Each structure stands twice: as C-alpha cells, then as structure tokens.
Amino acid sequence: MQVFRPLLFISRVQRFCLRSQSVLFTANKFNKMSTQNRPRVFISRRIPEKGYALIASECEIISWNFDDPPPRNEYLSTVKGINGLFCLLTDKIDVELLNEAGPSLQVVSTMSVGYDHIDVMECNKRNILLGYTPGILTNATAELTMALLLATSRRLKEGIRAVQTGEWGTWKPMWLCGPGLDGATVGIVGLGRIGFAIAKCLKPFGVAKIVYSGRSEKEEAKEINAEYKSFDELLKISDFVIACCALTSETKELFNRDAFKKMKPSAVFINSSRGGIVNQDDLYKALESGEIGAAGLDVTSPEPLPVDSPLLKLDNCIVIPHIGSATHSTREAMAVLAARNLLAGLKGLPMPCQLK
Numbered sequence: 001m002q003v004f005r006p007l008l009f010i011s012r013v014q015r016f017c018l019r020s021q022s023v024l025f026t027a028n029k030f031n032k033m034s035t036q037n038r039p040r041v042f043i044s045r046r047i048p049e050k051g052y053a054l055i056a057s058e059c060e061i062i063s064w065n066f067d068d069p070p071p072r073n074e075y076l077s078t079v080k081g082i083n084g085l086f087c088l089l090t091d092k093i094d095v096e097l098l099n100e101a102g103p104s105l106q107v108v109s110t111m112s113v114g115y116d117h118i119d120v121m122e123c124n125k126r127n128i129l130l131g132y133t134p135g136i137l138t139n140a141t142a143e144l145t146m147a148l149l150l151a152t153s154r155r156l157k158e159g160i161r162a163v164q165t166g167e168w169g170t171w172k173p174m175w176l177c178g179p180g181l182d183g184a185t186v187g188i189v190g191l192g193r194i195g196f197a198i199a200k201c202l203k204p205f206g207v208a209k210i211v212y213s214g215r216s217e218k219e220e221a222k223e224i225n226a227e228y229k230s231f232d233e234l235l236k237i238s239d240f241v242i243a244c245c246a247l248t249s250e251t252k253e254l255f256n257r258d259a260f261k262k263m264k265p266s267a268v269f270i271n272s273s274r275g276g277i278v279n280q281d282d283l284y285k286a287l288e289s290g291e292i293g294a295a296g297l298d299v300t301s302p303e304p305l306p307v308d309s310p311l312l313k314l315d316n317c318i319v320i321p322h323i324g325s326a327t328h329s330t331r332e333a334m335a336v337l338a339a340r341n342l343l344a345g346l347k348g349l350p351m352p353c354q355l356k
C-alpha cells in the first residue's frame with residue numbers, strides 16, 4: 001500500500017502545522033492512496049482500520065487522517081471530482097458541498113444511523129446514492145442510555161465529586177437519594193430500534209410501566225408490554241422520559257418550555273438521540289427552577305457543548321460527549337458497513353443499508 005502526499009495537500013498541511021504542533025506530528029496522515037482507474041473516494045476522518053482497508057482494496061483514497069474534521073474550506077476543495085464520500089455525522093452534506101463535489105459524486109456513505117446532517121432531498125435530486133448504518137449500533141446506544149439514566153437518577157456526578165473533595169462524611173440516611181427504576185413509569189419518545197432496545201434493558205429493573213409516543217402505534221410494542229400514549233400524556237405520567245426520536249423538522253426542539261412544564265417535578269429526562277430535539281435554554285430553566293428533577297444528555301447542541309454552558313454548572317445535569325455507539329466492536333462494525341455501502345453504491349449494486 002503506497003502512501004504519498006501530493007503537493008496540493010502538502011501546502012495545506014503546512015498551514016496547519018503553523019497553527020498546531022499536535023497536527024504537525026500527524027500531518028503525514030493526510031494522504032492520498034493512488035491506484036489508477038479506480039473510483040476516487042474521500043474519507044473525511046481517521047476511521048477503524050477494517051473499514052479503511054475495505055475501501056482501499058478497490059478505490060483511490062484521499063483521506064483526512066485526523067480525529068477532528070478538516071476545516072470546511074479544505075473539505076470543500078478536497079471533494080472536487082470525487083466519486084464517493086465516506087462521511088461522519090458531524091459533516092454537513094449540503095448543496096454547497098454537493099456543488100463543489102460536482103456531477104462525479106455517485107455515493108455518500110455516512111458512518112452513522114442518523115442522517116440529519118445530509119440534505120437527503122438534494123442527494124435524491126442529483127441521483128446520489130446514500131448509505132447509512134442502522135441496526136449495528138442499537139445495543140451499544142441502548143447500553144449507554146441505560147448508563148446515563150442510572151448515573152443521572154442515582155446522582156453519580158455529585159457522589160463522585162463528594163468522594164474526590166472530601167465532602168463524603170459519614171453514611172447519612174437522607175444523602176444523595178434519587179428516584180429508582182423499581183415501580184417507575186418510563187416514557188420512551190420514539191420507539192424505533194434504539195427505543196425498543198432500551199425498553200428491553202429496562203425490564204429487569206422492575207419498572208411498573210413502559211409507555212411510548214411517536215407518529216403511530218407499533219405492533220412490536222406488544223412484545224414489551226408498552227402502551228401507546230400521546231406525547232402530552234406520556235410527559236404527564238412518566239417518572240423517566242427518554243428521548244429516542246430522530247431529529248427532523250417535526251422533532252426540532254420538541255422538548256421545550258411547554259414540554260418540560262408538563263413533566264413531573266421529579267422527572268428525569270434523558271437524551272441520547274440528537275441535541276437539536278431539545279431547547280437547551282428551556283431545559284436549563286426547567287432544571288434550575290426544579291420544574292423537572294434531572295437530565296442526562298449524551299448529545300447537545302452544539303457539540304462540543306461550550307465549557308461555559310450553564311448546564312454544566314448544575315448538579316442535576318450530567319452531560320457526556322456523544323458516546324452512545326462508542327464500543328470498539330460497534331465503531332468497527334459501523335466503519336465496515338459504511339465501507340460496504342460505499343463500495344456497493346459505486347459498483348451500482350444494492351447497498352447493504354441504503355437510505356431511500
């Protein structure tokens with residue numbers, strides 16, 4: 001596997017080297033793998049090796065081999081004339097980028113189940129095939145959601161801090177108590193794959209009732225004894241509200257002042273979907289005023305959440321950095337599936353997971 005850097009990229013990389021020493025040490029990872037007459041593919045980040053190797057076996061690769069994204073202007077100039085794009089959920093695939101890529105672009109494959117970063121209509125208009133990675137990150141995301149729910153309701157942030165600061169005195173009957181899942185009503189907003197997997201994880205904790213809301217009732221909800229409710233009713237009766245819906249124009253800031261007002265004052269709100277479904281100012285006010293009990297967020301808007309965000313100052317809010325799918329095997333499987341989608345699309349074959 002021959003790796004070289006064309007002059008065009010060396011000059012760009014040199015500009016980065018001036019700005020950041022850590023980039024200097026890794027700058028040679030911004031590379032181009034050339035083989036003649038193969039489809040040209042841009043991989044916009046450092047990805048698990050198995051996914052990269054699959055693409056490398058059939059394509060000419062230009063890759064941005066860093067964990068952080070390329071600056072937008074670099075991204076735009078690099079996609080010119082490519083046939084395939086391997087992107088991440090943080091990459092905005094919009095009209096501007098598609099115009100820069102030009103008519104050669106046949107396939108966009110995202111290493112994510114979410115696709116709110118892609119202008120799907122515009123890709124459809126241009127006959128650009130879209131691949132995504134549903135299914136394989138379901139269990140990892142459900143597992144992390146459970147971890148976040150437990151950490152939030154059982155006040156682990158305050159507990160860990162108390163140990164570290166010496167605030168932990170003697171065992172106190174009334175100290176650091178929180179709501180338990182045993183006997184609770186849990187509301188799942190969006191009973192898709194991930195919502196369903198979370199419901200299954202909840203069962204052994206002795207929850208009394210699982211309710212869900214969404215566009216329509218789901219046949220498979222019977223399997224987990226989950227009851228369909230209107231969104232408002234779910235908010236009213238749930239001790240825990242778990243947001244599992246995709247970000248769409250309908251769900252944008254669905255969790256706002258009105259929604260938080262309808263929840264119980266003791267309610268624990270968990271979001272492992274997308275930050276955009278929450279109005280964060282309203283969430284802060286609801287948490288700060290005691291309108292709801294606590295919140296656990298794996299996703300925020302923007303990401304990363306600025307360190308001066310008032311949410312981070314609250315004891316009753318735990319924020320973690322969008323790590324729902326972050327297990328070794330899941331991330332590898334996502335990269336491999338995204339690579340397979342890309343290769344199939346480039347060959348005009350059915351993709352394992354095409355977004356229609």
Ligand SMILES: O=C(O)C(=O)CO
Pocket residue numbers: 089111112113114115137322323324325326
């Ligand atoms: O795949 C996605 O959409 C994610 O959010 C990864 O955790």
